[in-house]
Amino acid sequence: QGEITEFRLGVLGGENAQDRMATNQCFADKIADALGVEVKVFTPADYNGVMQGLLGGSIDAAMMGASSYAGTYIADPEAVEPVLTTQNIDGSIGYYSIGFARTESGIESLDDMQGKTFGFGDPNSTSGYLIPSVEISEAGYSMEPGDYFSDVVFTGGHEQTIVAVNNGDVDAGVTWADGLGNWEDGYNNGALRKAVDAGLVDMNELTQIWQSEIIPNGPFVIRQALPQDVKDTVTEILADMWEEDAECAYGVAAGEAKDFVPVTHDHYKSIVAARESVINN
Amino acid sequence: MTMLSASAPLSADDLKSRAEGMFRTKRLWSFGLPALVLAYLVYAFFAFDVPGLIDRARPENGAILVRDTYSYKTHVERDNRTGEITFAIEGERKGEYPEGTYPDWVSVDGDVTTVTLPKGHEVRYYPDHVEYDVPGYGTISAKSEGRGVEATYPDGPMPDFISAARNRVMVTTDAGRVTITRNRTEVFRYAMGWELFFFTLDSPYHGMAPGALLSRATSGEAGEIWDDFWHNEMWRHSDVAWAIVETVLMAFLGTFGAAIVALPLAFLAARNFTPLVVVRQLCRRIFDLCRGVDALIWTIVLARAFGPGPLTGSLAILLTDTGSFGKMFSEALENVDEKQIEGVRSTGARAVQRYRFGVIPQVTPVLLSQVLYFFESNTRSATVIGAITGGGIGLMLTQAMITQKDWEEVTYYIILIVLVVMLMDWLSGILRRRLISGGGEGGH
Amino acid sequence: MRIEKLTKRFGANVAVDTADFHIGKPAMVGIIGASGAGKSTLLRMINRLTESSEGAIRFNDRDVTHLTGRAKREWQSQCAMIFQQFNLVPRLDVVSNVLHGTLNKRSTMATLFNLYPTEDIHKAIEILDRLGIAEHAPKRAEALSGGQQQRVAIARALMQDPQIILADEPIASLDPMNAQIVMDALRRIHEEDGRMVIANLHTLDTARNYCDRVIGMRNGKIVFDGRPDQLTTGAARDIYGAGADFSEGATSTDINALETPQQARIRDAEALV
Amino acid sequence: MRIEKLTKRFGANVAVDTADFHIGKPAMVGIIGASGAGKSTLLRMINRLTESSEGAIRFNDRDVTHLTGRAKREWQSQCAMIFQQFNLVPRLDVVSNVLHGTLNKRSTMATLFNLYPTEDIHKAIEILDRLGIAEHAPKRAEALSGGQQQRVAIARALMQDPQIILADEPIASLDPMNAQIVMDALRRIHEEDGRMVIANLHTLDTARNYCDRVIGMRNGKIVFDGRPDQLTTGAARDIYGAGADFSEGATSTDINALETPQQARIRDAEALV
């Protein structure tokens, strides 16, 4: 373990690449001040980009989804370690996967979905794929295309799922929400809320048909190979951020939250198991 | 004259029936070919499920998109719990009006806030309810309570511009849109143009006329004005410029790097320069591999080693184009004029000198024009590669499209990309003409 | 047919200058003149391939100068055109080229799918037979000799069943043997079918031998209009603007003048000395 | 220079068959023979552009037949070659083409970057001046006429400062006027610099007018070797394997035969009668 010459932060989320760069710039500046090296922010196109970057050592730290963390862990358990996660306003550290359909389709629950198409988001998304695929199959609805659903497709991401359901390309889909607030607003936070705010969908036209168990918020991970003091410094900056610079924390957390709290790999064991079970199917 | 008697030994009737036969075959072809194509298109029509697609098509999404490209909307949002009203362009934090200011079509009179919409529409926020005057229809009044939204409408059947449910009422007219839920009341007001394109609301230069700006600029504020424009938080011109540069950079490094790598390899793959079959075949298979794998897959393969960024994209283009150039260059080398080489050889020149003077001057024009052509088309490909590897204008473009709300930015990027590609097309045309007809042997 | 003050300007250049003539009954008319005199332009204006700048073209008291669309194409189909370079579709077979003469009468769709009526095909073969090239019917046009291609072009013209045949230097690309065959064919069509034939010619003797009437052009103007026997060497000098050294022989294509080609070469060579 | 039983076989075809001759002092030697007689092959073997199958080439008692690498290139630089098609690099300027004659002497690195010594450039321009084309020095070779290009090729040969100049049909692509200029230049080089010149020629009168010695080849064999004045029409018939109708005139390029081109045309025309 030696000196580092630069620090590379990976950022992902449902926003414009440049917006993401901008909202995380304050974080990067803080790290740069503390470490005394240049900090660069990278915005890969999808979850996989962050995973490859962390595995290949070209990204040092990132806020990840639970499932993509699990994927990274399975590929190389030594690559990264989770250090912090987001704590919601109500103190919980989880969110939900929400299944929804168009109201006019008459679909009210998964029972009405026989022979219909079901849409997931990104294969590496926890709420957009991993958890619903595991929980829904466990509930007795096979996820094998053609078995119970006529087809199961990936739309590419949360935003695309919402559009696809709204357009009727798929009969139902899953996306994430914090589960707080009201359905007609698209909840307080989540992909639905962003779509509503953008004027893309009318929540009156959508119906919730399913909700998952609580899913742990994604971890902020740091590459294990980094010097310990670097890891500690960066972790501390983020852990104190809500207290010291709420504006910046809002950007990093991509929304309102209470705090960043410590986590360990144990929090995500169930997710890793879920991911492994999907592989072995 | 002998014309009639000179006619063929075959009788005219024979010829007629033969001509008929010929036309039968021709007709078969002229029907058969289009019929085959048509049959294939019909197959594709169903294979692509076009009927279903037409069914699902959402022209109104198209309308949103089109409207967004030339107009913007201002959100007037009231938190029904706190009663706080925010004004934000496109509903974005960066577009929020500073505390205490609001657009001139809003008037605040004590507890009542009036939002004037075009065509005589008007929305009034009262402390406990909202009223919306729709000319020719009447006034809609809605009150949000803990249990839901309670709305009263003018008499008569419910018009289809109102979408009402227990918890949510939405009125969409061509003057704007009003949404009332338990928590929030929101008005969208549309206006033409790309608001804040030059300056954001917090800039002192926002809304200033060009003349006034110019006089400020000449009186020493040019730097600040440029700074406010260049670092506009909404449109991020500096980031966009960088992204464009990054995209062109990927194309440039990839194309010319590939040309440099491919040139020596092409000699090894050309029949007349490498008599060894093994070496030649090896080189050709390497070219096939590079080309066959395609830049898309190279991008993924390289992402592990180099991470996201323009370098990865350049290398992906470089690898694919090495394959294409290798093939094309070696074909050009196989077509060189042997006479020139022989002339140089007869003076007792060494092999390298023979290549330098007998071969290079002949092939440079061909190679150069191919390279420049690829440079232009790679500028376009680099957009796509950037979208996958995470770099350049391509990433911005795809991300802006995926979030499906920033269509004005999408339009902006598309215009920039089209301009840059056309610029490259034009530039490479000029360079091609100059380097090939005039300028001696060309530098590289 | 009546041509009234017909003028064509290309920019500042006046290609045809207030041409004025009248052809009463179907005749065989030769137009002669030096290169650039405006012969081609005149014919192309009559066929409406080139728009005229001023003046009028009347046929049977109908003004055809400003027809457009269908009516214009209708008129074109009535006055067939034969070109110096044949203007056939080289990669198509001879019969198809001849059948192109019917394009105006048949629907576009049908012709695109080669749906020509059988009687048209028969007629095409008969015309080819009349011109002595029926046995080449299935060949590609490009496989034929120049003289044969020109006869295919004439066949196409006949297929149009036109009232007028316009021939723009029909024999200029041909050797003397083929030139004679083609001119004989045109003359015979004129005589047997009673069609009007207007031919641009670049040799005086051809005009004299084949035409009922000769029109001479110079710098776009009509400078001679009369019977062939009125076409003296003096008149020819006027038309060609040539000096006293004008010799017809140099441009003659009369086959009789060429029975001994070597003599011609000797004469040509001597002319250079 | 001594050629000993030199033979070249292309598969079953014997292009040069045990050629044997000796050139004692620098002479101007013409090699004549019908097309395919093996003239080019012989010259190419001497320059080592083509490998010989059997026999030996000796120069100043040194066997150069099997030299390789440096030594072979060294030899090539001593016996310059001039080609029928000039074999210049058309896109490079004239001086660069001439400077290629020094490639063997200069270091590879320097030449690759066009770093020729100034005295070489001066020398190149002087040679060009001697051949009367100095004013074309900065032009591209492709911009020159055939005769000028061939003189550039000669200049390149001279730049090599060779002991032997091999010229393979140097005037076959040229018109008579240029042919004379080029042959005069070769002769002058031979006389003034005392270099050996061996030229393949396809016209007897050129050989007679310019050479000290003529070698005749037929089917790869040397069938004549003597002074030009020994080259009678009978000997020529043997060389060309021609019948009694053999006439030199048809291939003559002697410029004197062309002073009155019209006469030639007349004669040609008569010949056809």
Place this chain on the structure above:
Amino acid sequence: MADQTAAPAYGSATAHIRESYIAQTRRKRIYGAVLLAIFVALMAGGFITADERNAGGFWEGLHQIFDFPAAVLSEAGEKIGRLPENLLEYLPALIETINIAAVATLVGAFGGAVLSMLSTRGMALWPRLIPLWRRMMDIMRAIPEIVIALILIFVLGGGPVPAMIAIAFHTVGALGKLFSEVNENASLKPVDGLASVGATWTQRMLLGVVPQVAPNWLSYALLRFEINIRASAILGFVGAGGIGYELKNAMAWGVGRYDQAAAIFLLLFITIVAVDQIGSALRDRLTHGSRKDLLA
């Protein structure tokens, strides 16, 4: 001859030529050196910038270049038994990709043919509009397929049709330009000939022009088909169906599905190489065949 008698005087006569040539060489050398320097500087500067803005550096990453292929291949090797099953599973997606390319090429070639004739001097139906059609083709070529595909996905929903339309749109522009270059070399005489019989524009074009240009058009269309297969695979990557979509999903998941990724790689690679080889053989035949036809 003049040049021989003038020979003794060359010393002074050539001085001027010598000077000017040397000056010219020097100018050229400087010009060349400057060009080369600019080029090298651009390449080096570009490389440094790209390296700087990339997450991983070039030199640090170089030794890892085979990590990813190794990971994929080792997993594929472990599950080699499932290869045939995987290949079969993704065959329909491959066919969809090929269909997208084929339909887009057909549609694009048709549109390109029409536009090319409208924008060739001497053939154009409305000669004044030639610049308009040309600019239109320029713009069609300049817009990346991905843009149109994404917009159409938004309006029409996912699937092959948006990709097809996007590629066809681009193909119209690209082939239109190439076709009009071919048209420019076609003879206008047959067109004039057909005009003189009163043929409509459609008849003139289809009977007079198309027979002349068909072999070259076909050859260009084939080349475009190859390019379009790649394009349709890439568009699949952003959600437009076909093999690219499957590849992306398998790839994105990572460890656990690399055997599928490898099978898709293999399918795509074989297709691209096969189409490339068959296409260039066919094109060779077409262009050379037509040349022979003309000579015959």
